[in-house]
Amino acid sequence: MKAFAQLLEILALTPSRNRKIEALSRYFATTPDPDRGYALAILTGAMSFKNVKPALLKETVLAEVDPHLFALSYDYVGDLGETIALIWPHHGGTEELPSLAELVELFTITPKPKLPGLIGSLLTRAEINERWALVKMTTGALRIGLSARLAKTALADMSGRDLQAIEEVWHGISMPYSELFDWLEGRSDRPDIDHAARFHPMMLSNPIDEARDLPALSPADYAAEWKWDGIRVQLIASGGRVSLFSRTGDDIANAFPDVVDRVFGDAVLDGELLVGRDFVPATFNDLQQRLNRKTASAKHIAELPAFIRAYDMLFDGAEDIRALPWTERRARLEAFLSREKQHVIDISPVIDWSDAEMLAAIRRRGADEEGHEGVMLKLRSSPYVPGRPKGLWYKWKRDPNVVDTVLMYAQRGHGKRSSFYSDYTFGVWKGNEIVPVGKAYFGFTDAELKELDRWIRNNTIASFGPVREVRKELVFEVAFDSAQTSNRHKSGVALRFPRINRIRWDKPAGEAATIDEMLAFIPAS
Amino acid sequence: MAQPFLDRDLRVRPIDAYIDPPVPRERAIITHGHGDHARSGHGAVLATPDTIAIMKTRYGEDCARTFQPLPYGEVLEMDGMRISLHPAGHILGSAQVLMEFGGQRIVVTGDYKRLPDRTAQPFELLECDLLVTEATFGLPVFQHPDPALEIRRLLASVAAYPSRAHVIGCYALGKAQRVISLLREGGYDAPIYLHGAMIRLCALYEELGIPLGPLLPALDVPKAGLEGRIVIAPPSAVKDRWSRRLPDPVLAVASGWMSVKQRARQSGVELPLVISDHVDWNELRQTVAETRAQTVWVTHGREDALVYYCQQQGLAAEPLNITAYDDGPEDVE
Ligand SMILES: [Zn+2]
């Protein structure tokens, strides 16, 4: 545990990518199985415990620490795990902590009622760094700025194997990854992975620079498509087995049986997961109701059926076609979809365009009338390259919508900004009252933040814990990507990706938007 | 308790003097030389001889009209009041102010710490009716470790990276000298290199009898000459271009705030050293209990938690919200 705590600290604090990789590969090279395998699972987010959850940790701590003092501390530190590690009041014990493998076993076999006692005794025995690492690993939220990819890069670095080769087997193996380490260290062949279970890293786009990139692009070189407002998925169908991966390589097949059970043919497709009937996409809000769930309810499947709008093909049957140009992959995709009649897959149409001005108009109309997120531009001659290669795929997001709102509530921020009121709820007029439409925090400059903080303190009309209700007098100009109907908000409207553009000290609240103006932002469906 | 003879802006009513006033006053009692407590432009200043020496070094000989040195423990009688200064353990010369008037004892701690420190006179516990305390680290998440352990971590890092310089961000007054002295205690005899802003105050500490071992200016040393060396600089210099002159520097900061890793990470600190010149949560509570004060006022820092805690203990407690002592939490040391 000591070595793992030390590794986590280096990863959290070393800004240099190379030094992080160095520390990781040193750790993997010097730590025995199965400890290093469990460490790898923790670092890549693959580890989770059924019964050890943040709530349990909090409960364990609150048995020892005054809840109000805990709340003030959490408010200040801004990270639950770190608050728990720092606030734990008992230190001592000379016994070393168990090894990672022993800890994993303890957390798995200890019956639920005994867990608080176990965790308490571990926290007391731990040194401060170990306590921090222990809490981080049990809550599963490392928040140390480490990507799974970096951990895999370190494995490549340590073994001299190809990163791509490691990524390809990754989704077919599981902790403690002994077969992976056996292969990396030359004691066995590469693990044999079922083709259907193998996630292929995706090709990502870069935001377009309207001034620099756009004038240089021509329709002869770049094909345009809509940017759909769903989530990016990879669908793998092979010999009757179907897998569905999110962009980060998480397997989400179980949540979408209505898709995976109704796919025909063998292929690896890239596309957008959407919900809606007859291939008419509903809002992202609707899709969200089906995301982040382990399984799907019959009600959800009936009301919000899912489908895939495909826009690329990586494998045609068993043939890897990623090296072919986009034009050819597109032709293969079209051929596949007409050969194998599909119920839950359609194709993302290619948009005709002749120049940037025309495309801008199309993009604006798509956003206003259909709620599209923008357009994509793809180099026709480009192969399918994993990662975010420059110059091949561009996304051109729609312009944000802007509306004047009135500040309603302010909440103290976390961490560095915990002494300021930096989370804001704002609303618009509905008759004579202001109703909330969104919440955001804000990258004001420190000076603005201070001034705003002063205004909030001077205009508070009520306080509830860390939240202050203020006079409805200050106007915020808020930008957002789209508006949707919502029954969670009293106003009936929810904003997607709202952010505060600026404070309109000059503008009277009476001139802020009305709810009717907001409703006009919602695309008719 | 009867109406205290101290106002909530730390005006000592019977003698019309202010303790650590943020604006120029005719009479000021200064607890210690840090910029948020000691300002220039007062009329008559009462302080310990070391604090007066520090003020003159920082702000010039004429930074106040007159200076009255009051050594630790000596009692000054004035208009029916007894005033004395007692070590606060915070930095060299730092003092708590003990005042007695009409049968009431009031202690204003200024900034203080209770851990041993070779560069500051050791904290003295004073019983009183009203305790006016700081609460810089007034949250239960602040439990300062043994500074010797932090120094060991630093020396281990120096040994592990022989081709890198270690630059330690330290407040120029107090923290810098303490870190140097802790390094010496930890067995580090090599020269320690100083950023220009450190030189004057280190020299003053030596003049006042605090040995710091071999010190050299970092300026003019060629880059390669600083490989494997320790450099002391103000926190602001650590993060800006100044430290780029150093060979592949490990950025360290010595401060009580460094216990929060998320925060160290956000500010780009690679080696956080939790070395504080203030009491931590446990010592705050210990002090409140041991002074046997029935009333506690909290000048600055994380007042909410300490006030709440005192009230839970059945004490009268309130925050004074003296924001002048709080300009940017990272700098209050
Ligand atoms: Zn202070």
Ligand SMILES: [Zn+2]
């Ligand atoms: Zn101070």
